[in-house]
Amino acid sequence: MIKYYDRKTQTYQTEKVAGEKMIRWTYTSPVGMRLLEAVVKKKMCSSFYGWYLDQRISRRKIHPFVHKFDLDLSIAEKNVKEFSSFNDFFYRKLKPSARSIDPHKDSLISLGDGKLLAYEHINLDRLVQVKGITYSLQELIKSPEVALKYNRGTCLILRLCPTDYHRFHFIDSGICEPSHRIKGAYYSVNPVALQKVEKLFCENKREWSIFHSDHFGDILTIEVGATFVGSIIQTYPPHQKVARGDEKGYFKFGGSTVLLFFEENKVRIDPEIIEQTKLGYETYVLFGEKVGVRGGSFSG
Structure with missing residues (x-):
């Protein structure tokens, strides 16, 4: 359950x-x-x-x-x-009226529909998969130079279960670099699997890119495939300007996960989401919904 x-x-x-x-x-x-x-x-x-x-x-x-x-x-x-x-x-598209994007430019919005975990002041060598199981960002993207930028930063993990809307979007205007593909396995990203397979995100097929956002710094975006996810489809144009809310891509069938890494002091996550994460619960969010704001981390 x-x-x-x-x-x-x-x-x-x-x-x-x-x-x-x-x-x-x-x-x-x-x-x-x-x-x-x-x-x-x-x-x-x-x-x-x-x-x-x-x-x-x-x-x-x-x-x-x-x-x-x-x-x-x-x-x-x-x-x-x-x-x-x-x-x-x-991977159906939704009508424009189906989701509303928070209008405030300083609002950090959810990139899609799903269950969200948020971690602040992250240790790059001990990122939390589930309680008691950790992995490193360097292992995840296989680029120590890029990983180093996000030390003490913020990590958001959005889990899309098979019943969710399966397209993901840009959370800000900006320019995204091409996606880097890393081959891997196809474990489930269900919490049951996360408790059984160590460093699961580092084992699965995944893609990552750097998004140079206009308001939140350089954001590391990682899409992780899972069991029966035949493809991670990127639909955005690399090196071209995109608008807040534009589609970045979609997953074919299966549960999937998108991780966002922010540099230190670039965002503040809503305290309610942080508190639920500490309690061990994901928070249900929809695409365009406010999940934080621009600025430094909350104290305490």
């Missing part, structure tokens, strides 16, 4: 997890772990399933998925009959 904090209602909710029983069996049983290492984490497995979800026949999975997780398709650009495949439905 995965609980998260809903700050609109100020209550804790239980997440509806796609394939929850299978995930728990895979990551907690001896047989499941052997199958995971031998088959599930391999590229071939995720690539084959991703190929199937690109085919027209996969459309039959859409209605059961929408019904089981009570998804609101009225906010999508296409209606349910217009999707050409399950993946077409999965």
